[in-house]
Amino acid sequence: MSPPAKTPSQILISAEQLAARLDAPDLLLVDTRFKLEDTAYGRAAYDSGHIPGAVYMDLDRDLSSPIVPGETGRHPLPDPAVLEARLREIGLRKADQVIIYDDGPGVYPSRLWWLLNWLGHTKVLVLDGGLAAWKTAGLALSADVRVRPWPSDFVACPDNSLLVSARDLLQGDAGLQLLDARAPERFRGEIEPIDPVAGHIPGARCFPFGANLGADGLWLTADLLRARFPLLEPGQLRVCYCGSGVTACHNILAAVLAGLPMPKLYAGSWSEWIVDPSRPVATGD
Secondary structure, X not given: OOOOOOOHHHOEEOHHHHHHHOOOOOXXXXXXXXXXXXXXXXXXXXXXXXXXXXXXXOXXXXXXXXOOOOOOOOOOOOOHHHHHHHHHHOOOOOOOEEEEEOOOXXXXXXXXXXXXXHHOOOOEEEEOOHHHHHXXXXXXXXXXXXXXXXXXXXXXXXXXXXXXOHHHHHHHHHHEEEEEOOOHHHHOOOOOOOOOOOOEOOOOEEOOHHHHEOOOOOEXXXXXXXXXXXXXXXXXXXXXXXXXXXXXXXXXXXXXXXXXXXXXXXXXXXXXXXXXXXXXXXXXX
């Protein structure tokens, strides 16, 4: 059974609201900037200027496990014990309110938002509009690095009911509504700039994550997000995937913002699916 849906007010925070809370002792602010094409970018950008008090977490080093060639996708889920240790290192406490941002469409905050919910820490907010909204509001950046009070008391309690496996997908048939977060041309198999095989998982629907945001870079309203999602058939389960399990989290967050039950995540996604040549591949719409 999916966990109860949260309301948007429990997930998003505006730049102005964040600015008013920066000095709160129970706030853990996390910068997750990253670029697939320049993996050193995020840390360098953080070092040159970030929202005051933020700590940095890297998609490759902190929010993913090492790739195992021939077995995993490009961004395997982090080992819960390893991620717990990293979160304790940056000072996460059970009572903390975590707030996450990046400088793009919210992909990497969505990943950490999902990971924290998976590990049992549900007090998590995402900065609506990210760093662009912070700058638009005329708010300052800082290059200072703060150390949070110790000790951390966070204990990871992974909820693997939030996940599905490739085997689940192969056996799920019509009982699954499978949503692919990649761009339409990648879904159709017309281009594939990253992975060695083009196409999508048979039965999936194309559901590009970028359409969850408006032209202003802010998340759409709950009503508009709800209208994006196809209706579920009775007893059907919604599952999100993408290229490597990262942008899929954007669609999961969108569903929760829309007031819908939290979809499951196929964490390995397309890049894991294709490591086994016996798994079927579809192209076109």
